[in-house]
Amino acid sequence: MEPKTLFDKIWDAHVVKQVEGGPNVVYIxxxxxxxxxxxxxxxxxxxxxxxVLRPEKTTATPDHNVPxxxxxxxxxxxxxxxxxxxxxxxxxxxGITHHGLGTEGHGVVHIIGPEMGLTxxxxxxxxxxxxxxxxxxxxxxxxxxxTSEVEMVFASQCIMQPKPKKMKIAxxxxxxxxxxxxxxxxxxxxxxxTSGGTGHFIEFAGSAIESLTMEGRMxxxxxxIECGARxxxxxxxxxxxxYVQGREHAPKGEEWDKALAYWKTLKTDEGAEFDxxxxxxxxxxxxxxxxxxxxxxxxxxxxxxxxxxxxxGSDKISFDxxxxxxxxxxxxxxxxxxxxYVFVGSCTNGRIxxxxxxxxxxxxxxxxxxxxxxxxxGSKAVEKQIIAEGLDKxxxxxxxxxRQPGCSACLAMNDDKIPAGKYSVSTSxxxxxxxxxxxxxxxxxxxxxxxxxxVTGKITDPxxxx
Amino acid sequence: xxIDKFKTLTSPGIPLPIENVDTDQIIPARxxxxxxxxxxxxxxxxxxxxxxxxxxxxDFALNNPKYSGExxxxxxxxxxxxxxxxxxxxxxxxxxxxxxxSFFADIFKGNALNNGxxxxxxxxxxxxxxxxxxxxxxxxxxEVNLKExxxxxxxxxxxxxxxxxxxxxxxxLNGYDDIDYLxxxxxxxxxxxxxx
Numbered sequence: 224m225e226p227k228t229l230f231d232k233i234w235d236a237h238v239v240k241q242v243e244g245g246p247n248v249v250y251i252x253x254x255x256x257x258x259x260x261x262x263x264x265x266x267x268x269x270x271x272x273x274x275v276l277r278p279e280k281t282t283a284t285p286d287h288n289v290p291x292x293x294x295x296x297x298x299x300x301x302x303x304x305x306x307x308x309x310x311x312x313x314x315x316x317x318g319i320t321h322h323g324l325g326t327e328g329h330g331v332v333h334i335i336g337p338e339m340g341l342t343x344x345x346x347x348x349x350x351x352x353x354x355x356x357x358x359x360x361x362x363x364x365x366x367x368x369x370t371s372e373v374e375m376v377f378a379s380q381c382i383m384q385p386k387p388k389k390m391k392i393a394x395x396x397x398x399x400x401x402x403x404x405x406x407x408x409x410x411x412x413x414x415x416x417t418s419g420g421t422g423h424f425i426e427f428a429g430s431a432i433e434s435l436t437m438e439g440r441m442x443x444x445x446x447x448i449e450c451g452a453r454x455x456x457x458x459x460x461x462x463x464x465x466y467v468q469g470r471e472h473a474p475k476g477e478e479w480d481k482a483l484a485y486w487k488t489l490k491t492d493e494g495a496e497f498d499x500x501x502x503x504x505x506x507x508x509x510x511x512x513x514x515x516x517x518x519x520x521x522x523x524x525x526x527x528x529x530x531x532x533x534x535x536g537s538d539k540i541s542f543d544x545x546x547x548x549x550x551x552x553x554x555x556x557x558x559x560x561x562x563x564y565v566f567v568g569s570c571t572n573g574r575i576x577x578x579x580x581x582x583x584x585x586x587x588x589x590x591x592x593x594x595x596x597x598x599x600x601g602s603k604a605v606e607k608q609i610i611a612e613g614l615d616k617x618x619x620x621x622x623x624x625x626r627q628p629g630c631s632a633c634l635a636m637n638d639d640k641i642p643a644g645k646y647s648v649s650t651s652x653x654x655x656x657x658x659x660x661x662x663x664x665x666x667x668x669x670x671x672x673x674x675x676x677x678v679t680g681k682i683t684d685p686x687x688x689x
Numbered sequence: 690x691x692i693d694k695f696k697t698l699t700s701p702g703i704p705l706p707i708e709n710v711d712t713d714q715i716i717p718a719r720x721x722x723x724x725x726x727x728x729x730x731x732x733x734x735x736x737x738x739x740x741x742x743x744x745x746x747x748d749f750a751l752n753n754p755k756y757s758g759e760x761x762x763x764x765x766x767x768x769x770x771x772x773x774x775x776x777x778x779x780x781x782x783x784x785x786x787x788x789x790x791s792f793f794a795d796i797f798k799g800n801a802l803n804n805g806x807x808x809x810x811x812x813x814x815x816x817x818x819x820x821x822x823x824x825x826x827x828x829x830x831x832e833v834n835l836k837e838x839x840x841x842x843x844x845x846x847x848x849x850x851x852x853x854x855x856x857x858x859x860x861x862l863n864g865y866d867d868i869d870y871l872x873x874x875x876x877x878x879x880x881x882x883x884x885x
Contacts, residue, residue, distance in 0.1 A: 239881045245856025262724035302722035309724045353772040367772035369800035379871035418766040537764045541708040634718040655713040
């Protein structure tokens with residue numbers, strides 16, 4: 224048998240049909256929906272007089288728009304409230320499980336899927352959200368789709384996709400202290416740029432990747448879209464199986480044994496070919512932070528902003544425009560720059576491990592007076608766990624406020640907006656102009672770097688004050 | 690919904706020589722709150738078209754009266770970022786039928802094609818020439834022929850061919866969409882489910 228990659232094994236097992244001269248018709252095992260990209264798909268479905276073909280394969284939760292304080296009250300913003308209510312009504316009408324605001328199962332869609340065991344190795348998983356790539360951490364093919372495709376999944380449990388090319392990114396060696404999965408992500412994107420992965424599906428491999436926890440793997444796969452890739456994935460191993468076993472929707476008993484036997488076959492065969500391969504040494508990775516307006520504009524925290532002297536034409540125009548927006552000068556040192564806000568949360572870094580890292584860092588320290596911090600758990604389950612472990616007390620003593628679950632300031636669709644001109648060290652995934660509010664200036668970083676900035680009020684290498 | 694049939698068009702181009710134009714620029718998240726596909730065109734490039742006091746920024750290309758037409762010509766890696774189809778809707782609903790760039794983000798490209806908006810990928814050199822042509826004469830026009838898969842710069846007479854998936858090309862030319870196709874495959878899909 225011809226050696227196959229992990230990606231090929233799963234993809235080929237889901238192709239219902241190869242359209243002549245066209246895309247593959249791909250069967251979808253798991254579909255997640257939220258309030259922003261689903262309403263028009265439901266409308267389209269109804270206009271055609273169709274029903275949801277397999278409602279049991281779709282799970283819904285409102286996350287993008289929801290407030291992160293006083294969630295027991297009615298949502299004040301009328302448009303947000305309409306969207307959140309439309310999701311609930313559409314789910315009721317079509318028999319889709321819906322984890323509403325304030326309920327036990329509520330949270331950011333990419334956080335609750337894995338928590339509930341809905342995300343499993345070998346699956347095809349889609350959602351009308353680009354960070355669906357998160358679920359690839361389990362050895363699944365998971366990617367973001369548009370609303371037309373959401374409608375396709377409703378109507379047929381399939382979508383039409385050309386088969387992407389395959390990329391392998393290997394990181395070998397041991398990560399230095401203070402270096403996290405987020406730093407690997409920002410490092411890789413800085414190397415290959417925000418378009419380096421376009422047209423590809425990435426498999427992350429190598430000893431540094433294998434050493435990551437499931438939370439870390441989710442952070443890394445989550446960010447794979449930021450280098451332009453359709454998604455990223457990691458071969459399932461004992462770490463994966465241990466995480467999945469016993470969760471609500473995980474297979475049980477004999478079903479578990481059968482599933483496990485299959486999951487153990489999900490790895491790239493020796494000799495299987497990739498279209499593109501990158502290899503990095505874990506020892507070269509340092510805590511990272513971004514200085515520009517796309518996630519590829521990142522640098523080691525102890526370094527300087529590039530001068531841009533080697534750029535020309537539209538590259539130079541874009542670079543200058545970006546630094547002007549950020550209020551930075553080419554060649555500036557990153558360390559020591561004053562910041563105003565710290566946001567911890569999102570589908571990138573809103574899991575329990577992220578809050579544990581922050582708690583252990585800030586314990587016994589105090590938040591800088593001029594900094595406003597928003598700690599937003601990724602789900603109700605994360606929030607409960609924070610409280611169960613007493614992390615909320617540590618946060619409180621250090622001067623940090625814990626909010627309620629949602630996407631929050633990652634994309635600022637709710638009231639959690641960073642004011643124009645203010646600097647925000649954020650554990651989220653995008654530093655685009657206006658992403659965290661009109662005029663907001665975002666510096667992407669790991670939870671540790673964010674915590675260090677919250678304590679000192681400026682860009683700080685967390686290793687210096689650990 | 691069935692999409693509009695794509696017909697050969699000749700039009701001036703609107704230049705946006707900026708790289709990595711992301712979906713948050715095309716349509717900021719705070720304008721994604723509608724539950725119908727309505728009004729997105731008004732908020733296309735909202736934060737580049739309007740300043741913080743909601744005043745029109747007059748020299749931004751989409752506001753500048755010297756530029757017109759149904760073709761947006763943009764720097765490389767257009768449409769990166771989120772999967773929001775609202776980005777394709779906003780561009781299309783604003784009256785644009787074609788986006789030309791030297792590189793497109795995958796999800797945006799798929800969303801555009803699903804809505805009758807044609808992404809035309811050209812070489813970086815050719816893209817630079819297009820910007821130069823428009824700078825010389827904003828009224829100079831370009832011809833997009835999907836059937837022949839050609840894009841012509843009328844001012845220079847140079848014509849280049851562009852790639853498109855043959856299935857997607859048929860869909861655009863005839864106004865078909867994928868949902869009709871998939872719904873007609875119901876028996877095959879059910880058979881697939883049984884055989885797993």
